[in-house]
Amino acid sequence: MKPQVVELRGVTTARELARRVIGTRAQEVGRLAAAFEGREKAQLHDFRIACKRLRYALERFSALEPSLEAASQQFALLQDALGEAHDRDVLLTILPPAMGETQRRLQLEREVCVIAAAAMWEALKEPAQQLLSHHF
């Protein structure tokens, strides 16, 4: 999934640059959060990548605005949970058919990871909305 272009024409300060970048990346995350409804692996993967982009932007700009650091850590945890689910999705595609018990274990663990990620996202929605509204 290609990242959305961040409109930066006319930007003159690093703080404004931070606002535009974080606003755009937060918007991407918000748009792709519908992935939690169907819990399909491709949609969850896209959402994870969008979270990763937002997290890197938050980390980078936390030198300018320390209040961003907490959000970046929360997004790192969310991204980790989705990464664990993704790894299980990949292994499930190559698992020999005779390994039914392992398959069930992996499916269960995958569900646990997705549920944990969904709960983290619920808690992060509001801070993400604030980032989108440039309240930092």
Place this chain on the structure above:
Amino acid sequence: MMKWLRKQIKEERRTLVRARRRFLHNPSEESLHHVRTSSRRLRSLLEDSGDIVSEPALLRAVKRTAKSTDPARDAAVIRALLERVVAPAERTHAAELLRDLRLQEELAMRRACKKLARVSYD
């Protein structure tokens, strides 16, 4: 602002070059992880600032870095996960897949070394 941005790119590029040097000197899961992390950070910075800072060659090199190291990372992670979750009664069935994954990991690591040695971040 442009000065700040240029400085960020320079620093991220330097971090990636150092990580690549360490990986080529001592290829391991850890040094590979550092190459991948630093390349993702630089890629994110270049993509975020692409509207005003154009570094197409550097962005291509960073994308190539990810592509060259994906197979080694994937094989290592999937192998470790399978070793951890395999049901005791199914160890025999898993053995062949684990052998394949170890082999893939070794080959992919060697390929990553060869490819990364040729990538230029200048």
